[in-house]
Amino acid sequence: MTWSVEYPRVLPARRPPGHEPRAPRWTLVLDAPTSLLTADYLAIQLPARGGPDEDRFLELARASAAGPGSTELLVATGPEGTVELVHLAYFTDPTAHERWLHDAPLPGWFSRLDPADVGFGAWHEVLQCHPDRFETIYSDPRWEFGFGGCAGTAREPMTTNGYFGAARDRFPVSAIDPLEPVGKQVRRDDVASRGRRLRVESGHDMAVIRSGQFWEPAEGEQLVDYEHNLQSKLLTGMAHLRDNPADTGTLSLRILTSLDPASLAPRRETSVLGHFHSLGELEEWAASHHTHLAIYEHAIEAKRHWGDARSVVTWHEVVVLPRTARSEYVNCVPTTGLLPWAPTLLTVE
Template structure:
């Protein structure tokens, strides 16, 4: 591992054996930024905890949010470096989600064991609770992570952690750039061992199930922030860009066999009880492989519509652009943990899990 740039900016780096995807002489059409590190980190953790209810007015939501708030107070040891509240809605359920990020896996492990939220999740009795709950823990070495941001003015996702800043990058604006930004891709093709097969039925009600997906599943969180937008930029986002985004997500969700989509959630940022809602969303997607995510981005009209619109507006408004887009991609090792308590069978990765098992007792 070597430093890149000045001594205060560190990145994991391998001598490249696999050719990068960057075309010869490529010059990006728009500036972009990626996360850089002020000191070495071993891993990044993003831990999603959720309560699943029929309606956000369910009293279980208040209990969950109070426990989550108590778990990130300043006095809580090993609290996350950054955290968010998110909401996902479907016709069948509402998921209210706590998301925490850590740059130290040991601190995360202690927090998960001792925090109020960790204890709440472990103590749930799937046979007794009237609501559902789930936890999806993503933890990867930094060599398996990459990020991109359309503006350096505000850190989102993992980049909101202390010790991380945004630095300019020219590895953008071509298909395969996300792979090139992932350090391990210099020596590893990041291939999935086998495609994932959907289960016909998952008997999940009244049960606590753990799920495994296997090596090199790609997880992307792609964000949109237009809270500060006004006038024609606000109108453009809501009438032009957002419908294109939703069309792309609908295509992925309804064509899982062709796209490798395992799970896809559209998340609204902020307390779900707040009206009006904050103008910030993100999409959390799991794909069988990085290659399948790349194939949609490179070849499908729904992604081209999103991408070209965003580039055109960045060119039009430049530094006055009031909409920020970003993403973080993690390619998983096999140790990633997913756990579901009394959940709807279509929740998360349940239908595509390579293995499902019901633990005895609590660890």
Template sequence: MESAIDKHLKCPRTLSRRVHDDYKPPFPMFVGRADENVKQVVMAYLGVQFRDEQRAAALQAMRYIDASFALSDGPGNHDLTYHLDNQGYENFIAVGYWRDPAAYHRWLLSAPVADWWGDEARLSEGLGYFREVIAPRADQFETLYAFKEDLPGVGAVMDGISGEVEEHGYWGSARDRFAISQTDWMQPTGELQVISGDPAKGGKVVIRGHDNLTLIRSGQDWVEAGEEERALYFTEMLPPLQDGMNFLRDEGQALGCYSNRFVRNVDLDGNLLDIAYDIGHWRSLDKLERWAESHPTHLRIFTTFFRVIGGLSKLRLYHEVSVADGSQQLFEYINCHPQTGMMRDAQVSPT
């Protein structure tokens, strides 16, 4: 049994774990491992927002973003997703991961990327666009997988997988998997702030984040699952999961959830794949933990997972949770409705 915190990220603890040293988890789970030279990663969520009649143009825009990922210094892993938000807008999101922030910045500043994003045509072609990017250090994110091959998300740009880890299966285990949790409570400082534009008026809006804003990606992959496991997912697991994700999307603001999107992976033609995940932005890890530990919508998800985990062999479940310094976040929106992403909760500075 290993610690989820890799050896090179260990340091003398000043904050205790949530369980005693003799704790043994009830089933095996694993975490991604990165070499010591990985100091920081970049997670970029690049969205296209549209109405149904604009689907062809939105697909073209998504394909352009996808093609840009193949440029020099593009991400080491990416996927494409779709969701319908609670304002009736459809959204494609291209999600890219870099293990080298310098490569990400070179990609971001390359002419095909910078010129396209900055083109005035983005403001007039009838689509919405957004970029939500965070760049956590190696001690500022954690992962958890119920499998060991073909890791999704940030796991794909890491270097390997652990053996069975100790820190899972109890409330607070996600915090305990963060290397920074050994010495830091990861408390938020500041508020979301509109620094240019006006969400109510559309156009281009830039939001400044704050320290320890928290991002969770929690996924399910039933591509290889047989009939029994698919039935287990769709009849047992998905209903409480969908209820919880819809609750956070519609009512999560009071709990500290800035944005919640339950998305399905798609191909370049927009066809749905048998993979889904949640994208949740929170004010803090503490706020996320409080919902997870006490709210009925998550308790139903958690108890269902514990009930069915023993019957899973091909259904792939995982998550990744990150915090980031405010200076390592980017939130930009072009012609998106004002409930999109961080715009809903961002404070507008007095004139």
């Protein structure tokens, strides 16, 4: 028994008549109704790895395990050569998330940071939306990624895939809402963020994607194919998005490496967290730019070649957020996350 959101379709679907996907794909389903899904990213921004500030962050992260449906520890190269350790917590119960914010040591530490008295930066980006503004895709249903690590979720086969516009069709709300932002966000080069706590209110209908790559099971020819072929195509595509924000609508893009929570060793697992001005701009890159077409065709060919023996797994989850999305930055580099693009920037005293 699964629960889903459905609306009578008012806007036309993008699916071509008679479409049959070239490769099987799966999507996340929920066992029970929920009002909000939450992905809570809380990070420390350090000059380099190691040291007492990192140790304290990790201690607090481990002490905050109770409450989330699932947690991950990630690392990214931040702006201006910084290192960002990221604690990611997923919730399918919004009340559980509020309790965690109120009671858990890690968010409590963040809320008490004095931006004028710390030698590091920290940020907290919360993605929260109704399930009708959420969609997923998995190349293999046997692994639990993202919200799939939460109890009460499963992966089921689908055929709303394999054509450009499929991701939009997978949003239940796309049946009645064009998901179009009003106006255009403008980059600011004058954000004085050092020594300050700044809160960002995101623009309405901002799209956020977490796109994952998992190749721990890969060996031999498949390992070589990923690390020497597909991975370079992925990095080329991400570089294009990051370096051309005016053309692609890219507001923020991080390449995250998953860490073993006990040993802190990097896993053969990465994900890209990207914020975009609109779903339409993300779709345009996916449908027409050679950097994404190279990724897409390689993935289809690899699945065709290896079939069920394919040991490299790809997946993504996308949310289109209402204006009330909240992000907060403490003593961060000015180009961190959404700071340069914030339509509304509030100083928190």
